[in-house]
Amino acid sequence: MRVLTGLQPSGKLHLGNYFSAIKKILDYQSTEDLFLFIANLHALTTFRSKEELKSFTMECAIDLLALGVDPQKSVFWVQSDVPEVTELTWYLSQSITVSQLQLAHSFKDKVAKGFVPGAGLFTYPILMASDILLFSAEKVPVGKDQKQHLEFSRDIAERFNAQFGPVLTIPEPDIDENTATVPGVDGAKMSKSYKNTIDFFGTEKEIKKQVMSIVSDSKAVEEPKDPETSVIFQIHSLFLTSAEKSVQMEKYKQGGAGYGDLKKDLLDSILGHFAPYRVKREELTRNLDYVHQVLKEGKEKAKKVAEKKLEDVRKTLGIYPF
Numbered sequence: 001m002r003v004l005t006g007l008q009p010s011g012k013l014h015l016g017n018y019f020s021a022i023k024k025i026l027d028y029q030s031t032e033d034l035f036l037f038i039a040n041l042h043a044l045t046t047f048r049s050k051e052e053l054k055s056f057t058m059e060c061a062i063d064l065l066a067l068g069v070d071p072q073k074s075v076f077w078v079q080s081d082v083p084e085v086t087e088l089t090w091y092l093s094q095s096i097t098v099s100q101l102q103l104a105h106s107f108k109d110k111v112a113k114g115f116v117p118g119a120g121l122f123t124y125p126i127l128m129a130s131d132i133l134l135f136s137a138e139k140v141p142v143g144k145d146q147k148q149h150l151e152f153s154r155d156i157a158e159r160f161n162a163q164f165g166p167v168l169t170i171p172e173p174d175i176d177e178n179t180a181t182v183p184g185v186d187g188a189k190m191s192k193s194y195k196n197t198i199d200f201f202g203t204e205k206e207i208k209k210q211v212m213s214i215v216s217d218s219k220a221v222e223e224p225k226d227p228e229t230s231v232i233f234q235i236h237s238l239f240l241t242s243a244e245k246s247v248q249m250e251k252y253k254q255g256g257a258g259y260g261d262l263k264k265d266l267l268d269s270i271l272g273h274f275a276p277y278r279v280k281r282e283e284l285t286r287n288l289d290y291v292h293q294v295l296k297e298g299k300e301k302a303k304k305v306a307e308k309k310l311e312d313v314r315k316t317l318g319i320y321p322f
Contacts, residue, residue: 003032003174006039006079009056010046013063014197015270016182016190019238024141024176026068034074034136035302036064041079042128043087047122047168062289066281076306077298078242079131084306089123089130093312095159096126105148134306136169147173165167165317182238185214189232198235201281212260213266221258221300232262239269245248 003024013022028034042055057078069076079085102106111117120127125148132140132153132254148172157168174243181189184196191197198210219225225249227233227249237245245312248265251257284291315322 001032001138002035002136003028003139003141004035004037004132004135005141006037006042006131007060007064008039008043009053009060010043011056011060011192012197012199012201014190014192014199015235015238016184016197018067018200019182020143020179021141022064024179028141029068029070029073032139035137035305036069036074036300037082037131038064038078039131041265042124045118045124057187058291061295062281062284063082065291065294066201066277066284068277071294073297075298076294077293077302080300081295082134082302082306084132084303084310085127085130088134088310088313091317092156092160093123093126093131095156095163096129100152100155101125103148104152106146110207125149125152126156129156132171133157133168134309135302136170136305136309137171139174140171141174141176143179144175147175147308167312167316183231183234183254185210185231196199198270200270201278204271208267211263211270214263214266216259219259221291223256224255225252225257225259225262227252230262232259232266236262236266236269239266239273244311 005021005028007017007021025034025036025089038057038060040053043053043056047056064076065071084171101122104122107117107122107124110121115121128149129152132150134157140150140153147188150171154170157170160168161170184190184194185198186196188194188196200207202210211221214232214235216232217225230252233248233252236248251265252262313319
């Protein structure tokens with residue numbers, strides 16, 4: 001089954017990215033026909049710095065390869081390298097109404113928060129639909145906050161097919177209801193926009209500073225602590241087996257461990273878990289020619305699929321040459 005997903009190059013990866021999306025991507029790579037792209041065109045809805053976009057796009061590629069994305073087991077490319085997606089976006093824009101787009105939660109939320117939107121943010125769901133439908137994705141992993149956009153993709157494909165014939169594959173959402181929301185250092189959902197992240201590819205000093213800033217109550221070292229309400233434990237449990245989790249819970253409940261010690265335990269788990277990935281990332285940073293070659297080969301694979309689908313769409317619409 002073909003699975004498609006994309007990640008925006010919006011800065012350093014954090015634990016929320018890793019546990020809510022990247023681990024799942026790596027699982028798909030082993031079992032499904034995975035198409036994975038860096039969504040730099042989507043990032044234009046919020047980015048205004050050329051240097052940032054260039055830097056973050058390359059950093060995202062390096063990060064994903066360091067974490068285990070295998071170009072031999074997946075199709076991995078940069079979104080803008082396959083411009084067929086923007087042409088298809090125009091064709092698909094005829095199969096959705098303005099009133100539908102006005103219902104988009106993400107657009108309304110950003111406007112409500114004072115963000116001044118461009119037309120690109122308003123038509124964002126059409127570009128997302130084009131990403132999905134251009135590559136005939138059968139399954140699309142989405143978070144609950146992206147479910148509506150996937151529904152837009154399905155609506156567009158169904159309307160297009162009803163009018164012109166069965167050209168587009170209707171995608172199915174893959175929403176893991178059990179995926180935990182990773183808390184940030186302040187207890188809210190971990191997000192770059194909240195500036196509450198733990199960035200596992202930062203320096204050890206940076207990671208330590210972030211971990212030590214996690215909120216906690218004022219209980220003394222000798223007092224028992226409740227792991228269920230502890231942000232430290234909620235994050236730490238993501239790294240632990242069931243047996244390790246039980247041991248750590250007892251450490252909280254019996255008292256004698258201060259929050260500084262518990263944060264040190266978490267820090268050790270983060271550094272230990274990501275140590276081999278950090279080494280791999282350093283190697284890739286010194287071998288950018290390899291990274292560019294991977295993206296070039298991914299572009300060629302993706303374009304081959306995209307060109308075939310776009311040709312089918314053009315013929316269906318009567319776009320010249322016939």
